[in-house]
Amino acid sequence: MARNVKCPECGTFNDKENAIYHNSKYYCKVCYDNKMRESQDYKDLIAYICELYEIDAPTGWMLKQIKDFKEQFHYTYRGMKTTLNFFYEIQEGHDTADSMGIGIIPFVYDDAKKFYVDKKAVKDSVTEVSLENIASNKRIIKVKRGKESENLYKDIAFIDIGKL
Numbered sequence: 001m002a003r004n005v006k007c008p009e010c011g012t013f014n015d016k017e018n019a020i021y022h023n024s025k026y027y028c029k030v031c032y033d034n035k036m037r038e039s040q041d042y043k044d045l046i047a048y049i050c051e052l053y054e055i056d057a058p059t060g061w062m063l064k065q066i067k068d069f070k071e072q073f074h075y076t077y078r079g080m081k082t083t084l085n086f087f088y089e090i091q092e093g094h095d096t097a098d099s100m101g102i103g104i105i106p107f108v109y110d111d112a113k114k115f116y117v118d119k120k121a122v123k124d125s126v127t128e129v130s131l132e133n134i135a136s137n138k139r140i141i142k143v144k145r146g147k148e149s150e151n152l153y154k155d156i157a158f159i160d161i162g163k164l
Contacts, residue, residue, distance in 0.1 A: 007031050041077035048081050052088060053096050061101045069105055079113070080105055086112035 004013040009031035019026035027035065045066065049058045058066075069075045075083075080102070087108045088094050094104075 009035065038077065041081070045077045045081040048084065049102065052084060059101070065102050065105070073106060073109070075105065075109060079109065082116060083109045083112040086115055090115070 003016045005016050005019050005026035006013055007019070007028040008025050009027060012028055014026070014028050016026065019028060020032040021027075022032060022035070046058055049062060050056065066077075066080065069080060070077070083105050084102060087104055088096060
């Protein structure tokens, strides 16, 4: 008889054989994948902070800020990394030497999110356009000139600027 185990993340019951065992807990496949992705995003954030601030490990203050932003504002680790990238590398002109931590994140998070959402929308709109469709919609427009257009400026007196 199969034994059911409860996923600690979503609370669903799954067959023990179908659940994934990790850190002495049984996760459903979706929650396990999310947990692994979040774990990788956290590692990427830490590595990026170390690279950005040219340090071996983030300070205790930075780790506390990461934890607070995650709990209070529900920011994702990937979102925090992207925000730092936006602020220091895309906007440029900002120096990490001026800051003691990553406290800029709450002030720039929404701007960074809007920037990347807009960038994705532009990219998606461009991928929908194909050169074949543009070439197939080519039209030739012929403009016929009548006698009126040739004699349009015939009777206008020209003014010599040098005599003014």
